[in-house]
Amino acid sequence: MNTTTPIQPFTTTVTQTVTSFSVSCRTLVLFTSATFNVDSFDINKNLVNRQLVPITPEQYQEWNNNDDYIINLMATILGYTIVTPIPGSATQQI
Numbered sequence: 001m002n003t004t005t006p007i008q009p010f011t012t013t014v015t016q017t018v019t020s021f022s023v024s025c026r027t028l029v030l031f032t033s034a035t036f037n038v039d040s041f042d043i044n045k046n047l048v049n050r051q052l053v054p055i056t057p058e059q060y061q062e063w064n065n066n067d068d069y070i071i072n073l074m075a076t077i078l079g080y081t082i083v084t085p086i087p088g089s090a091t092q093q094i
Contacts, residue, residue, distance in 0.1 A: 019043045
């Protein structure tokens, strides 16, 4: 059966926990602006959400090609708190 049956609108609520995110530049207008893809993942690295996040010309000027600035800026905009791994812990990236 490959049909849909209309129903009264029904609201469902799903809660997902985001444990990491990645940032990639989607568009760039040199010396002016940029927009970034921010992918948020759960503990199993499953994609939870993808957002397009633009930055202002002032934020662009502060960027100065410093990726850490952009990562911290995206975290701030999205309300995320970056966790610094403890050296030698199992979660530390190499």
